[in-house]
Amino acid sequence: MKSMYIGSGDTSAILAGKKTLAYKKILQRFVSDEKPHYNAKASPIDALRTGAILEERYHLYLEDDFYPQCYVICDEFDVLKSTLDFAKYNDNKVIEFQELKTCQFNDFLKLQNADINYIKKNYKNNYNQVQQQLLCTGLDSATLVFLVVYEYIDEVNYSRDILDDEVIKFEIKRDEDVISKIIERASFFQTIKDLYNENLR
Numbered sequence: 001m002k003s004m005y006i007g008s009g010d011t012s013a014i015l016a017g018k019k020t021l022a023y024k025k026i027l028q029r030f031v032s033d034e035k036p037h038y039n040a041k042a043s044p045i046d047a048l049r050t051g052a053i054l055e056e057r058y059h060l061y062l063e064d065d066f067y068p069q070c071y072v073i074c075d076e077f078d079v080l081k082s083t084l085d086f087a088k089y090n091d092n093k094v095i096e097f098q099e100l101k102t103c104q105f106n107d108f109l110k111l112q113n114a115d116i117n118y119i120k121k122n123y124k125n126n127y128n129q130v131q132q133q134l135l136c137t138g139l140d141s142a143t144l145v146f147l148v149v150y151e152y153i154d155e156v157n158y159s160r161d162i163l164d165d166e167v168i169k170f171e172i173k174r175d176e177d178v179i180s181k182i183i184e185r186a187s188f189f190q191t192i193k194d195l196y197n198e199n200l201r
Contacts, residue, residue, distance in 0.1 A: 001031070001033045001193075001196060002033060002034075002035045003029055003030055003031070003032050003033050003034055003035050004030055004031070004079065004189070004192070004193045004196065005030075005079055005080070005081045006026070006030070006079055006080050006081065006186055006189055007081055007082065007083060008081075008082035008083060008129050008132045008133050008136070009083070009129065010026050011125070011128045011129045011131070011132045011182065012124075012125040012128060012129070013025065013026040014026060014182070014185040014186065014189070015128060015181060015182065015185060030189060030192070031192070040052035041053065046152040047102070047149075047152075049152075049154065050102065050149055050152050050154075050157055051101075051102045053154060053157045053158055054100075054102055054147055054149065054157055054160065054162075055068070055085065055100055056068075057157065057158075057160050057161070057162055058086075058100055058145075058147055058162055058167075059086065060161075060162070061161075061162035061167075062086055062098075065088050066086040066087065066088055066098070067086065067087055067088070067089065068085065068086055069083060069084075069085070070083070070084040070086075070087040070089075070094065070097070071083055071084075072084065072094060072133075072136045072137050073136065074135055074136040075138070076183075077183065077186050077187070077190050078190075078193075079186055079189045079190040079193050080132065080135065080136055080182075080186050081136070082132055082133040082135075082136040082137070084097040084098075084099070084133060084137070085097070085098060085099050085100045086098045086100065094137045094139065095139075096139075096142070096143075097133065097137065097139070097142050097143070098142065098143040098144075098145050098169075099126070099129065099130050099133065099142065099143070099144050099145065100145045100147060101123075101126055101144070101145065101146050101147070102146070102147050102148075102149045103146050103147070103148060103149065104148075104149055105148055105149070105150065107146075108146060108148040108168065111146050111168045112168060114168075114170075116170065116171075116172075119144065119170055119172075123144075126144060127144070127172065127175075127178075128178055128182070130142050130144055130172045131172075131174070131175050131178040131179055131182060132179075132182050134172075134174050134179070135179050135182060135183070139174070140173065140174045141171055141172060141173045141174065142171075142172050143169050143170070143171060143172070144169070144170045144172050145167060145168070145169050145170075146167070146168045146169075146170075147162065147166060147167055148166045148167075
C-alpha cells in the first residue's frame with residue numbers, strides 16, 4: 001500500500017499523544033492507500049511557498065556535491081522514510097546532510113545567540129525531525145540550518161542570492177532518547193505494514 005510510510009515530516013505526529021488529532025490523522029492517512037502530493041510553490045500560505053522558493057536558492061549557495069530532496073529508508077524499520085533537503089553521498093550512501101528551515105527576522109536574531117538546548121525547547125519538532133533522519137541514515141550528526149526570510153514577495157525571493165550572514169547552522173547530534181521514542185511509535189505502524197504485506201502473499 002503506497003500510503004504505508006512515516007516520513008520525517010510526520011515525526012511530530014507519531015510522537016504526539018495517541019489521542020491527539022495529529023496522531024489520528026497520520027494513522028488515517030497511513031491506511032488510506034492515498035499518497036499525499038505536496039506542491040509548496042503553489043501554496044496560498046506565504047511561509048510554505050517562500051520556504052520552497054528559498055530552498056532552491058539555498059541549493060545554489062551550497063557546494064556542488066550536495067544533492068537536493070534525497071530519500072532514505074530506515075534499514076531496521078522500512079516503514080520509516082526520510083526526505084533530506086540536501087545530502088552528500090559516497091558509494092551511494094549518505095555521508096552528510098542538511099535540513100533547511102526558514103524563519104522570520106526576529107526569530108533569526110534570537111537564534112544568533114542560541115545553543116542546542118534552545119533548539120530542543122523552541123524548535124522541538126525540527127529537532128525531532130532531524131533525529132528521524134539520523135535514524136534513517138545511520139549517521140551520528142547532521143546540520144540544522146535556519147535561513148532568514150525578509151519578505152514574502154515571490155519575484156524577489158526567486159532572484160535572491162543567499163549570503164553567509166543570513167544563515168545560522170546548528171550541529172544536531174544523535175539523541176538516542178528521542179530515537180527510542182520514534183522506534184517505539186514506529187513499531188506499531190511497522191506491524192500494520194508487515195501484516196498487510198503478509199496477507200498479500
